[in-house]
Amino acid sequence: MAKNNKAVLTGTHFLSGDLACAEGALAAGCRFFGGYPITPATEIAERMARRLPQIGGIYIQMEDEIASIAAVIGASYAGKKAMTATSGPGFSLMQENIGLAVMTEAPLVIVDIMRGGPSTGQPTMPGQQDVMQAKWGSHGDYEIIALAPSSVQEMFDLTIECFNLAETFRVPVMLLADEIIGHMWERVEIPPSNEITIINRKKPVVPPREYHPFQPDDDLVPPMACFGEGYRFHATGLTHDEKGAPKTVSIPEQTKLVKRLCGKIRTNTDTIIQVKEVTLEDADVVVVAYGIASRAALSAVRKARTQGIKAGLLRLITIWPFPEKLVAQIAEQAKAIIVPEMNCGQLVREVERAAKTTPVSLLSKLGEEPHRPSEIVEAMRRM
């Protein structure tokens, strides 16, 4: 790696997905990384360990993933953009603290380079098996945001997007990539820093005396004062009121808080959700795919078109919140939907729910090999 002291390495690069993710984080303004080695996400920590000191940031290797995410929450509250990166087993360990980040509304980014599970599973093999855990892994009701990159360029771009969403909504945002995208090497264009959109968290505009740390604005997101900025308040994992005071037995406060935590994402789905549509206008068969599976799906859709099958692709860039409305609309015109996933069927359930009566078929794949375009074309013929 070339020696440099710039946060944004403007130019054309040949990088792996993991390295591009690290560069995306730095470009987004991330200056803290709490890490713990785990295949296939280790390269992100290694890159951050080298790069952060060059630009005045901090890399700390923690003693496990519980500590990593907890340190990231601390760094976020101390005013820095902060992240961690892991894979399945580490993601499992992080779940309680993800709930804490949701409850304290700490903006942060968690990268999960998904490998085969359950348990230690297949550390060097791809999987898309943490999709439901990303949404439901911690206890209680909550909403998070998760993005699924399908190229090394997107590992860079979407990591920036993750930070922007985290800062906008004060919520943990997850980059759910799979081992193939993490370890694949591709060309990456890093734009000049002034062409990169950066969003920073809202700060309070009232003096400390009038500041209520969890009183939201119209967008349901409260402005965030950080440690040392002169605002004294209480942040807690307990149910709390707008002043941050614990409300452990009040039903109205529990309802109000949990509904707002969910609501700030649910009412903003239109601005959050990103998808890519390919020849959907007249499609009879629609493939709904994300991550590595969407690359084969794109190829399959093009191939099918040359064979006279009216195929289309809905590539989900945002998988949480799930683009329900959009899938429902598409399902109304489509005769069939195919969902290729590298798991035993996870996001397909969301597709089925949205598609109502349109038949949805899962194309499940586990282990080393991603889907082949021909397999997806075959599935189209069967529908």
Place this chain on the structure above:
Amino acid sequence: MVNPAWKFTAAEIAEKPELFTSGHRACAGCGPAIALRLVMKATRGPTIATNATGCMEVVSTIYPYTAWKVPWIHTAFENAAANASGIEAALNAMRRKGKLQTHVDVIAFAGDGGTFDIGLQALSGAAERGHDFLYVLYDNEAYMNTGIQRSGGTPYGASTTTSPAGDLIPGKTQFKKPIADIMVAHDIPYVATASIAYWQDLLIKARKGLEAEGPAFLHVFAPCPRGWRYDTSKTVELARLAVETCTFPLWEAVDSEYILSPQSKIIALKPETKKPVREYLKMQRRFSHLFKPRYGHMIDDVQRSIDKRWNKLLKKCNILPRE
């Protein structure tokens, strides 16, 4: 403490069956593989092994093969000691109900990442509850399985992929956690440090750990040619040098009473035989930056820290350091 019938001579060891067999996929010159083979040679009867995620788990059980001739379970990264607790408690219950007549030993194996860092909570809990098992830490001083990341067991100054030596970073800036002393502080019956360079000492200590009634902790120093960057033929030599420089002194603590082991006691009695740490460091490329002017002063830091810990140890062993 040790059954007097056991002498742990070379002849006896040769006769004892291999319970950790050849054919595993460890790298050439792997220190931990030697440690495991020796520990399994010290077993006294039926034994169950539990192994945290790490190098030895990976290399010894690449399906459908296994290097283990005892019942063996792979646990997650953080819970070898907790898993051993469950095994031991279940064996006890079966014995109480008369379903099991023989004694079964339980050994937990974990690397430095799985012990100093992520596994410390489970280890501390098991020690406090007093389960009768032997915990073997094979210490190769970094996360080698994922590609040489620093751990709480990585020494000061070592370059790893997450403490990369360069213009800005001098390698790891923190000292190695005194894990064996932490275990002595749990007031468990047996704690010892051992080195693969002194096989007989290691075997006797492993056996003492198994025979101790209650938790026993064995910290085995096991060099890694890939992570430490040295020639694969030098593993045992380096392990010996670590003892000779007092980088890794050998001792045991029986019921929290510290006793120096012979190899280190010789140095305590003849301090002039203590080798300077420089000799040990210069054999390993993970420390090569320390031999450049920029970070040269760090070798003195290392020496000072070794001297300090060594003198502390001598006091614990009731040996007054000679001026």
